[in-house]
Amino acid sequence: MLKNIEELAVKMGSLDNIRLELKRIQSVKCRLKKQKAKKTYEQDMLEVVAYEQALKEAREYFEPKKTTVTTMTEYDISLLNYDETMKAIKSIQSKKCNTRYLMENIEDNVEYQDACRIEKMLLEHKKIVKPIEETVVKKSELNDLVHQLENLDENVSKEYLIEQMKKLLGH
Numbered sequence: 001m002l003k004n005i006e007e008l009a010v011k012m013g014s015l016d017n018i019r020l021e022l023k024r025i026q027s028v029k030c031r032l033k034k035q036k037a038k039k040t041y042e043q044d045m046l047e048v049v050a051y052e053q054a055l056k057e058a059r060e061y062f063e064p065k066k067t068t069v070t071t072m073t074e075y076d077i078s079l080l081n082y083d084e085t086m087k088a089i090k091s092i093q094s095k096k097c098n099t100r101y102l103m104e105n106i107e108d109n110v111e112y113q114d115a116c117r118i119e120k121m122l123l124e125h126k127k128i129v130k131p132i133e134e135t136v137v138k139k140s141e142l143n144d145l146v147h148q149l150e151n152l153d154e155n156v157s158k159e160y161l162i163e164q165m166k167k168l169l170g171h
Contacts, residue, residue, distance in 0.1 A: 006061065009062060021055055022059065029049065069092050070092070082129045095115045096116065099111040145168055
């Protein structure tokens with residue numbers, strides 16, 4: 001069962017079918033947990049758990065894992081927006097805290113050194129990308145400007161309109 005993941009994935013057909021079957025088998029497992037007095041409990045539970053694991057692996061066949069911060073390359077980091085960069089920085093700093101004291105000598109700690117390297121790349125990338133608030137014109141601000149312009153006299157100068165729009169753009 002556990003070796004034929006590709007066959008199982010093809011047999012199930014789609015990610016949705018796998019998710020439904022996984023939900024069903026988890027319900028079976030939950031009901032089975034309450035039947036410990038049953039003579040075939042151990043064998044049944046082994047079969048259910050093995051099938052559940054196979055389904056999880058088949059799910060990964062269709063849905064590959066997301067790239068984790070600890071495995072990111074410079075290219076992966078360059079694709080992040082500001083919010084994703086901030087989350088990645090927090091994540092890698094957590095990784096640094098958790099791995100700092102794994103070894104006596106910090107220079108020998110490969111995980112920690114790798115986390116420091118990734119954090120440095122993320123901090124450099126953070127300087128390049130801008131927060132969404134700085135790069136986006138809010139609809140509410142645009143709506144306010146429209147209402148303001150509707151209420152003005154018809155003899156408003158072109159310079160005034162340009163000045164108001166530049167304010168909106170942050171110039």
